[in-house]
Amino acid sequence: MAICGGFRRVFEVGPVFRAEDSNTHRHLCEFVGLDAEMEIMRHYFEVCDIVDGLFVEIFRHLNENCKRELEAINRQYPFEPLKVKYLLRLIAWWFQ
Structure with missing residues (x-):
């Protein structure tokens, strides 16, 4: 949406939640992710x-x-x- 609003590049760091059915010690249901959008x-x-x-x-x-x-x-x-x-x-x- 920010790209449509006239921004050429938008970067966001924030929490990501996955609602998957995986109960292992090696599976992260929550982590910090980087979302990047840019105009090419x-x-x-x-x-x-x-x-x-x-x-x-x-x-x-x-x-x-x-x-x-x-x-x-x-x-x-x-x-x-x-x-x-x-x-x-x-x-x-x-x-x-």
Whole structure:
């Protein structure tokens, strides 16, 4: 609706509720989501650029500001380090 009202880009962060019949410890019925709406001026790659930049900034922020939390999670659920440089190379390769 905001796009119809003349806004070119609208981003909203807020709670999301799913009323699904799943009772497991790994299923989230409520979480925080990002809703993004934008006007496409020329090509849908504009959306890809926004999403790519968002992921790069999320990874950068987590690496810089959430080191203790990432270490705690990694002890229970091991994962590869969040490498922004790798992500940038992957994005560049994907859109060649």
